[in-house]
Amino acid sequence: MRDTCNYKLYFITNNVHKVEEVKLVAREYSICIEQAAAPKIEIQSNDLEPIAINAAIKAYSSLRKPVLVEDAGLFIESLNGFPGPYSSYVFKTIGIKGVIKLLNGIQDRRAYFKSVVVIIAPPAFIIEEGIVYGVIASQPRGNKGFGFDPIFIPEGLKHTFAELSIVEKNMYSHRAIAVRKAFTRLRDILKI
Amino acid sequence: MRDTCNYKLYFITNNVHKVEEVKLVAREYSICIEQAAAPKIEIQSNDLEPIAINAAIKAYSSLRKPVLVEDAGLFIESLNGFPGPYSSYVFKTIGIKGVIKLLNGIQDRRAYFKSVVVIIAPPAFIIEEGIVYGVIASQPRGNKGFGFDPIFIPEGLKHTFAELSIVEKNMYSHRAIAVRKAFTRLRDILKI
Numbered sequence: 572m573r574d575t576c577n578y579k580l581y582f583i584t585n586n587v588h589k590v591e592e593v594k595l596v597a598r599e600y601s602i603c604i605e606q607a608a609a610p611k612i613e614i615q616s617n618d619l620e621p622i623a624i625n626a627a628i629k630a631y632s633s634l635r636k637p638v639l640v641e642d643a644g645l646f647i648e649s650l651n652g653f654p655g656p657y658s659s660y661v662f663k664t665i666g667i668k669g670v671i672k673l674l675n676g677i678q679d680r681r682a683y684f685k686s687v688v689v690i691i692a693p694p695a696f697i698i699e700e701g702i703v704y705g706v707i708a709s710q711p712r713g714n715k716g717f718g719f720d721p722i723f724i725p726e727g728l729k730h731t732f733a734e735l736s737i738v739e740k741n742m743y744s745h746r747a748i749a750v751r752k753a754f755t756r757l758r759d760i761l762k763i
Numbered sequence: 764m765r766d767t768c769n770y771k772l773y774f775i776t777n778n779v780h781k782v783e784e785v786k787l788v789a790r791e792y793s794i795c796i797e798q799a800a801a802p803k804i805e806i807q808s809n810d811l812e813p814i815a816i817n818a819a820i821k822a823y824s825s826l827r828k829p830v831l832v833e834d835a836g837l838f839i840e841s842l843n844g845f846p847g848p849y850s851s852y853v854f855k856t857i858g859i860k861g862v863i864k865l866l867n868g869i870q871d872r873r874a875y876f877k878s879v880v881v882i883i884a885p886p887a888f889i890i891e892e893g894i895v896y897g898v899i900a901s902q903p904r905g906n907k908g909f910g911f912d913p914i915f916i917p918e919g920l921k922h923t924f925a926e927l928s929i930v931e932k933n934m935y936s937h938r939a940i941a942v943r944k945a946f947t948r949l950r951d952i953l954k955i
Binding site: 612613614615617622650651652653654655657660661663664665669672673675 | 804805806807809814842843844845846847849852853855856857861864865867
């Protein structure tokens with residue numbers, strides 16, 4: 572089945588899981604998503620917002636087509652927000668095992684996932700965020716999703732993100748929340 | 764006592780400890796170091812070099828005076844190089860306590876500190892690195908230095924970096940090695 576597109580956005584990312592998740596939300600808005608290979612240059616910052624804005628501006632400058640950039644992180648309360656904006660690097664080095672070790676013996680398991688979405692599609696320049704609160708599981712569970720999904724249990728659920736299908740994850744996730752807000756605004760501004 | 768300056772470099776950093784260390788090495792070359800407040804914008808990368816080069820170019824563009832940028836990190840072998848380029852962020856979040864916890868029960872304590880120095884002082888554009896190998900101590904010792912100095916024991920020594928004076932640390936440190944190489948090259952190119 573071919574998607575009906577009212578509008579096309581270039582998603583600057585190397586993460587195919589993110590593309591799948593965002594594509595499914597975009598379909599609700601008749602927006603098509605194409606993964607784009609433009610280099611994503613990220614600055615260092617303790618906040619996601621400047622990272623995403625900067626990356627989007629650079630991508631738009633080189634591509635000159637409507638771009639979507641998304642940056643996300645897992646913020647663990649008892650670790651002062653670690654791994655935060657560096658979640659991907661931390662996942663690749665110490666991994667889930669390392670994060671579980673750091674939380675060993677710590678009662679406070681609270682954490683949240685945050686996503687910042689930036690769309691540059693003149694005349695629209697949209698910045699939206701989504702947050703989902705939850706707790707870090709004692710052991711990883713599930714094999715869906717990516718990154719720290721196997722140890723994140725969203726509030727009100729018993730399952731980790733990695734135990735949910737994409738459709739289910741999109742009902743709760745930080746990324747789906749941010750993307751829905753952004754697409755709603757985009758639709759209003761561009762009348763698509 | 765006032766320093767005799769053959770040449771003045773603006774060191775782009777907010778870290779006063781780094782300034783003290785570099786100033787002492789610079790004196791050997793009759794180079795003066797002035798800490799500069801130009802914004803240091805760092806990109807995300809698993810390598811220090813692109814981070815330092817990018818930051819130096821941006822600083823030089825805005826300041827238009829000879830600039831020195833230094834970026835460093837602690838790379839722990841058993842943690843796949845973590846915390847690496849994000850050492851400062853990791854120090855501020857999980858801290859020395861977190862790193863010690865991650866290494867709990869791990870036999871392999873090998874680690875190295877790496878420093879990359881970039882000087883832009885047309886016609887000179889210098890990129891040099893310095894590495895010091897060592898091991899991670901089981902507990903922090905000493906109150907000198909900064910960052911992860913209290914848990915790093917350089918090869919051939921019994922003391923951590925935090926137990927050494929600046930003069931002593933400069934005999935072994937990654938930063939002093941990189942800076943000396945860079946100043947030697949600068950002197951050759953600029954005939955100072």
